[in-house]
Amino acid sequence: MNGAHYEQQYLDLLRQVWDHGDERRDRTGVGTRSLFGPTMRFDLSDDRIPLLTTKRVAWKTATREMLWFLSGSTNIRGLVEQGVHIWTDWPLDTYNRATREALDRDAFEARILADDAFAARWGELGPVYGKQWVDWPVYEPVEGGLYRKADRGIDQIAALVTSLRTNPTSRRHIFTGWNVAELDRMALPPCHMTYQYHVADGKLSGMLWQRSCDLGLGFAFNAFSAALLIRMLAQQCDLAPGELVWSCGDAHVYLNHAHLVEEQLTRTPRGEPRLTIARRPETIFDYAIGDFAVTGYDPHAHIAAPVAV
Structure with a gap:
């Protein structure tokens, strides 16, 4: 080389x-x-x-x-299912701050995998x-000069x-x-x-x-x-x-x-x-x-x- x-x-x-x-x-x-x-x-x-x-x-x-x-996708569940943890820290931090719990990563990811509603609420990263x-x-324009999301x-x-x-x-x-x-x-x-x-x-x-x-x-x-x-x-x-x-x-x-x-x-x-x-x-x-x-x-x-x- x-x-x-x-x-x-x-x-x-x-x-x-x-x-x-x-x-x-x-x-x-x-x-x-x-x-x-x-x-x-x-x-x-x-x-x-x-x-x-x-x-x-x-x-x-x-x-x-x-x-x-x-x-x-903007939810970590699909990553966690594959054993990928690189995006978990952000929603985990959000969850622990909001609930004042102290879940570790493994416990949080276990709930993401087991609970559809929990994953939808806490596994979401927003429009990343x-x-x-x-x-x-x-x-798109609608009546009255307003717009709606397509x-x-x-x-x-x-x-x-x-x-x-x-x-x-x-x-x-x-x-x-x-x-x-x-x-x-x-x-x-x-x-x-x-x-x-x-x-x-x-x-x-x-x-x-x-x-x-x-x-x-x-x-x-x-x-x-x-x-x-x-x-x-x-x-x-x-x-x-x-x-x-x-x-x-x-x-x-x-x-x-x-x-x-x-x-x-x-x-x-x-x-x-x-x-x-x-x-x-x-x-x-x-x-x-x-x-x-x-x-x-x-x-x-x-x-x-x-x-x-």
């Missing part, structure tokens, strides 16, 4: 943020060190995928989350990512696939989750918020712009998921994968992740994992977890760190 390992740019950014970032208090009360405006590029040709190797990344969990986004991606709300909104993902297929040189291959009117109803406003795509020489490249990125925990999922989506779109549109361009507004490390940073920066990236897709389903909404496989992945051990809610 020629040149620097693809992961080195991430490690360099992690070190830069930790050593030189502006230290600030944040929404969670934990505190961060932050830099503004970094960009990284990852080659996706020959099945390459930007999985971090300096710690183990649960890529199947990230894949299940992406499929959940594409389903339009998937809702905006495939059902952006539309309002039964079905705009499917940005389906429109994107059509646009890539029929007008590949367009500069409007974009979708976003940043619906200003609904931010206050979301458990967490979208961090990976805007995606844009570019076709050249039969290759599909994608840019992800994040308003905010937790480099210690979130980045590993964000980069993999964005690359995964490029691969799925490319397959659906008869294109080869090009590259992922990752760009961020506030790139930060939480102050209670010092152990993670210090340990990860002692490790050397290794290997070059590949992602393969076993079949091409009828639409981008019909992929299943069994369609994806990662080979050549030999990461260092997982590094545990708390999530700031």
Whole structure:
């Protein structure tokens, strides 16, 4: 393998943020060190995928989350049924604050699975990512100069696939989750918020712009998921994968992740994992977890760190 390992740019950014970032208090009360405006590029040709190797990344969990986004679901029950816990902390915190109970995650998730009414009430995250991606709300005029919400909104993902297929040189291959009117109803406003795509020489490249990125925990999922989506779109549109361009507004490390940073920066990236897709389903909404496989992945051990809610 020629040149620097693809992961080195991430490690360099992690070190830069930790050593030189502006230290600030944040929404969670934990505190961060932050830099503004970094960009990284990852080659996706020959099945390459930007999985971090300096710690183990649960890529199947990230894949299940992406499929959940594409389903339009906004309730954690579908994730919990698959053993995915990454969205549970937000509704659990809401429940414990509202009821003054002190349920732990396991007890809360058990009730989500066992009780339909409880899941509908407490497992809901509001109109987060998937809702905006495939059902952006539309309002129709009615009598008296008023408007009502239409039964079905705009499917940005389906429109994107059509646009890539029929007008590949367009500069409007974009979708976003940043619906200003609904931010206050979301458990967490979208961090990976805007995606844009570019076709050249039969290759599909994608840019992800994040308003905010937790480099210690979130980045590993964000980069993999964005690359995964490029691969799925490319397959659906008869294109080869090009590259992922990752760009961020506030790139930060939480102050209670010092152990993670210090340990990860002692490790050397290794290997070059590949992602393969076993079949091409009828639409981008019909992929299943069994369609994806990662080979050549030999990461260092997982590094545990708390999530700031």
